[in-house]
Amino acid sequence: MDLKRGSSSQSAYNLRSALPEGEERRTLSVLVDNESGVLARVIGLFSGRGYNIESLTVAETDHTGHLSRITVVATGTPMVIEQIKAQLERMVPVHRVRDLTVESPSVQRELALVKVANTGEQRVESLRLKDAFRAQVVDASLKSFVFELTGDPEKIDAFVDLLRPLGLVDVSRTGVAAISRGPDGM
Amino acid sequence: MVDNKNGTMTGAAMVIKALTDQGVDTVFGYPGGAVLPIYDELFKQNQIRHVLVRHEQGATHAAEGYARSTGKPGVVLVTSGPGATNAVTGMQDALMDSIPMVVLTGQVPTFMIGNDAFQEADTVGITRPCTKHNWLVKDTDALSKTIHEAFYVATTGRPGPVLIDIPKDVQFADGVYTSPRNAKIKTYEPRVKGDLTQIQQAVELIREAKQPVFYTGGGVINSGPQASQLLRELVAATGFPITSTLMGLGAYPASGESWLGMLGMHGSYEANLAMHDCDLMICIGARFDDRITGRLDAFSPNSKKIHIDIDPSSINKNIRVDVPIVGDVGHVLEDMLRIFRSGGAKTDAAAIADWWKVIETWRAVDCFSYKNSDEVIKPQYAVQRLADALVKHGDYYVTTEVGQHQMWAAQYIPFEAPNRWMTSGGLGTMGYGLPAAVGVQMAHPKSLVVDVAGEASFLMNMQEMSTAVQYRLPVKVFILNNERLGMVRQWQELLHGERYSSSYSEALPDFVKLAEAFGGKGIQCSQPGDLDEAIAEMIAYDGPVIFDCLVEKHENCFPMIPSGKAHNEMLLSSDVDPEKIANAIKSDGAVMV
Numbered sequence: 001m002d003l004k005r006g007s008s009s010q011s012a013y014n015l016r017s018a019l020p021e022g023e024e025r026r027t028l029s030v031l032v033d034n035e036s037g038v039l040a041r042v043i044g045l046f047s048g049r050g051y052n053i054e055s056l057t058v059a060e061t062d063h064t065g066h067l068s069r070i071t072v073v074a075t076g077t078p079m080v081i082e083q084i085k086a087q088l089e090r091m092v093p094v095h096r097v098r099d100l101t102v103e104s105p106s107v108q109r110e111l112a113l114v115k116v117a118n119t120g121e122q123r124v125e126s127l128r129l130k131d132a133f134r135a136q137v138v139d140a141s142l143k144s145f146v147f148e149l150t151g152d153p154e155k156i157d158a159f160v161d162l163l164r165p166l167g168l169v170d171v172s173r174t175g176v177a178a179i180s181r182g183p184d185g186m
Numbered sequence: 187m188v189d190n191k192n193g194t195m196t197g198a199a200m201v202i203k204a205l206t207d208q209g210v211d212t213v214f215g216y217p218g219g220a221v222l223p224i225y226d227e228l229f230k231q232n233q234i235r236h237v238l239v240r241h242e243q244g245a246t247h248a249a250e251g252y253a254r255s256t257g258k259p260g261v262v263l264v265t266s267g268p269g270a271t272n273a274v275t276g277m278q279d280a281l282m283d284s285i286p287m288v289v290l291t292g293q294v295p296t297f298m299i300g301n302d303a304f305q306e307a308d309t310v311g312i313t314r315p316c317t318k319h320n321w322l323v324k325d326t327d328a329l330s331k332t333i334h335e336a337f338y339v340a341t342t343g344r345p346g347p348v349l350i351d352i353p354k355d356v357q358f359a360d361g362v363y364t365s366p367r368n369a370k371i372k373t374y375e376p377r378v379k380g381d382l383t384q385i386q387q388a389v390e391l392i393r394e395a396k397q398p399v400f401y402t403g404g405g406v407i408n409s410g411p412q413a414s415q416l417l418r419e420l421v422a423a424t425g426f427p428i429t430s431t432l433m434g435l436g437a438y439p440a441s442g443e444s445w446l447g448m449l450g451m452h453g454s455y456e457a458n459l460a461m462h463d464c465d466l467m468i469c470i471g472a473r474f475d476d477r478i479t480g481r482l483d484a485f486s487p488n489s490k491k492i493h494i495d496i497d498p499s500s501i502n503k504n505i506r507v508d509v510p511i512v513g514d515v516g517h518v519l520e521d522m523l524r525i526f527r528s529g530g531a532k533t534d535a536a537a538i539a540d541w542w543k544v545i546e547t548w549r550a551v552d553c554f555s556y557k558n559s560d561e562v563i564k565p566q567y568a569v570q571r572l573a574d575a576l577v578k579h580g581d582y583y584v585t586t587e588v589g590q591h592q593m594w595a596a597q598y599i600p601f602e603a604p605n606r607w608m609t610s611g612g613l614g615t616m617g618y619g620l621p622a623a624v625g626v627q628m629a630h631p632k633s634l635v636v637d638v639a640g641e642a643s644f645l646m647n648m649q650e651m652s653t654a655v656q657y658r659l660p661v662k663v664f665i666l667n668n669e670r671l672g673m674v675r676q677w678q679e680l681l682h683g684e685r686y687s688s689s690y691s692e693a694l695p696d697f698v699k700l701a702e703a704f705g706g707k708g709i710q711c712s713q714p715g716d717l718d719e720a721i722a723e724m725i726a727y728d729g730p731v732i733f734d735c736l737v738e739k740h741e742n743c744f745p746m747i748p749s750g751k752a753h754n755e756m757l758l759s760s761d762v763d764p765e766k767i768a769n770a771i772k773s774d775g776a777v778m779v
């Protein structure tokens with residue numbers, strides 16, 4: 001199969017819309033000072049300049065160094081992606097920006113909590129799917145389950161899609177966290 | 187300085203000490219409740235002059251004028267809430283035009299933030315997109331360090347405005363002062379030296395070029411006078427033609443041999459055609475703005491492009507270039523000249539001579555010519571007469587408002603040196619020129635400072651006449667009074683079927699009386715024959731003057747590349763045929779501004 005880099009079209013159960021011609025999907029890892037307003041700055045950059053974000057996660061990753069790591073999944077033409085990187089890099093609280101899609105092999109993970117309400121055969125089927133995807137049950141009642149699933153976004157898309165006809169109620173996803181493979185740090 | 191016994195001082199005192207340590211001699215501001223402690227400290231010292239403007243927007247443009255004409259950052263001090271929001275336009279203006287500016291705002295005390303306190307506004311939130319960076323300082327110990335960081339951020343890389351929001355309790359509290367030496371930013375370190383292999387590559391292209399052109403911009407001015415000097419050397423060494431954006435005028439002298447005039451929407455025919463037909467474009471400190479490129483897919487289709495810029499985000503933003511060089515203009519040109527000369531400073535002289543012959547045929551079109559009149563003052567003529575008087579006088583600075591008059595000033599007034607021309611290019615802020623002139627005159631009290639204005643723009647910040655009078659700043663406001671929002675009217679004529687919707691000024695004040703009411707001098711001129719004498723009178727007067735020059739009301743500014751058109755689809759004043767104009771401006775361009 002001829003796949004575009006960064007595209008998620010390898011998933012048969014793709015929730016994400018196909019990208020317009022010439023656009024790519026990139027995962028950027030951004031190391032920032034954990035100061036107040038830093039997230040607003042990054043988000044403001046994307047909204048102000050009309051860039052597309054598919055996912056954005058942030059949390060402090062180095063308490064003593066006061067650093068947070070923001071993972072952004074953005075889409076755009078290569079020229080726009082280059083702009084996004086350059087614009088991020090010139091922001092004062094930003095230490096470093098890495099394009100994890102092209103600069104090095106990387107792993108991406110997302111966590112989802114998925115609630116289904118069902119009984120009978122649907123309930124049994126949803127448990128079978130849980131096992132097939134190696135999800136966990138984190139809450140249960142006689143009429144419902146909450147599953148926890150970790151994986152790359154495509155896997156979560158697929159799981160959610162399969163549960164849809166089985167009484168899907170709610171989905172909560174963390175967005176993508178990503179890191180490069182191998183011994184080197186950012 | 188009011189050091190307390192234990193080596194600490196109040197936040198307010200710290201502000202003054204930090205500004206002094208940063209070499210600040212002038213602050214443009216307006217007081218209010220949330221900055222009173224700082225004003226109290228200003229009162230107690232005399233190293234820093236405070237200029238009381240009449241509106242906070244005026245303070246920001248005055249700071250811009252000060253900054254552009256000196257190369258130093260402009261400093262603004264305003265109160266919370268309305269003081270801060272009034273300063274927003276000037277910050278966005280400085281952001282677009284790469285002007286270093288430090289804005290200090292008062293804020294309600296930390297314990298009241300978020301409670302809709304009196305004169306509270308989320309200043310940091312409002313100004314985040316219109317500053318390079320901003321800070322809310324919640325701790326007096328961090329205040330001086332933050333101020334030093336702010337100066338560093340404002341003046342390095344692509345310069346721009348920064349803002350520090352200082353709650354009133356932080357101004358009153360005591361804290362420890364940090365000197366500039368001990369305040370370094372870890373994350374922000376723009377690159378100034380260019381990559382040598384890329385510079386080498388650029389030099390190869392320069393050696394081989396047959397139809398080259400230098401396209402220079404505001405970044406050369408930002409880089410300092412040395413950069414302009416190096417640019418002149420490089421132009422002389424290569425013999426290549428050079429054009430500049432509106433923001434870069436003066437970096438290369440208008441009297442220089444290789445000068446083609448300004449390029450872009452209202453730039454010269456020869457400059458725009460040279461850009462369109464060149465085989466090598468050497469862009470130095472300019473950002474491929476849409477006033478320059480016109481239709482992107484038709485922009486200089488056959489050229490290789492070199493781009494020198496200190497900000498990586500300026501490169502490949504609108505136009506893909508072949509040789510990007512990230513670095514400071516001065517540093518890069520120094521390396522470039524050295525490498526070029528070490529290889530014998532060779533160019534394809536025969537091809538360059540042929541290229542100049544082509545350019546001369548474009549020059550012969552005489553694109554800035556216009557039909558003059560004996561009865562009514564043509565605005566172009568007025569600016570030419572003014573330019574003549576300025577050159578005779580020498581040592582002049584020119585600011586402008588925004589509109590047709592701004593373009594005529596750029597077309598007809600020659601600049602021989604950098605930092606002499608201040609105009610609002612990127613944002614195009616009407617009301618910029620008078621306060622900017624106030625800022626320039628503060629920095630250069632002995633020089634001649636003229637604001638070339640339109641009557642509509644002047645009315646937007648005319649309150650600053652009062653500042654000029656108070657500080658004895660002899661600024662001259664030269665109004666090309668067409669009783670129209672001329673630039674808007676021109677677009678309506680060309681693009682909207684001559685439907686002049688709200689583009690005329692009715693009920694204009696008597697500008698002579700207005701000048702007198704402010705305590706300045708008013709001069710009116712309506713006859714072409716009287717112009718020279720009236721201009722001489724304006725220049726000779728030792729005080730602020732409003733010169734009301736009554737000009738032709740429906741003059742259009744040419745040449746003009748209609749929005750969304752290519753460089754070779756330029757309209758000249760001789761294209762009087764309405765059909766030709768209508769054809770050149772089809773509706774697809776009308777969506778662009």
Ligand SMILES: Cc1cc2nc3c(=O)[nH]c(=O)nc-3n(C[C@H](O)[C@H](O)[C@H](O)COP(=O)(O)OP(=O)(O)OC[C@H]3O[C@@H](n4cnc5c(N)ncnc54)[C@H](O)[C@@H]3O)c2cc1C
Binds near residue numbers: 434453610
């Ligand atoms: C009514 C109106 C009409 C206009 N018509 C025209 C027109 O016909 N022609 C025209 O040219 N403009 C025109 N303008 C202005 C236009 O909108 C832009 O402001 C202008 O073209 C931008 O100039 P610039 O490219 O030199 O960039 P600037 O805005 O001056 O930007 C400077 C560039 O240099 C870089 N830089 C800064 N410092 C350094 C350094 N030390 N070293 C290296 N790089 C540095 C910056 O990163 C930036 O990319 C008009 C404006 C108005 C209001």
Ligand SMILES: Cc1ncc(C[n+]2csc(CCOP(=O)(O)OP(=O)(O)O)c2C)c(N)n1
Binds near residue numbers: 591614668671672
């Ligand atoms: C603050 C602001 N509002 C609106 C505009 C849009 N605008 C651009 S030029 C212009 C007309 C300016 O008229 P005037 O100052 O008389 O100058 P002229 O064009 O007649 O020389 C207007 C309204 C602007 N640039 N700035």
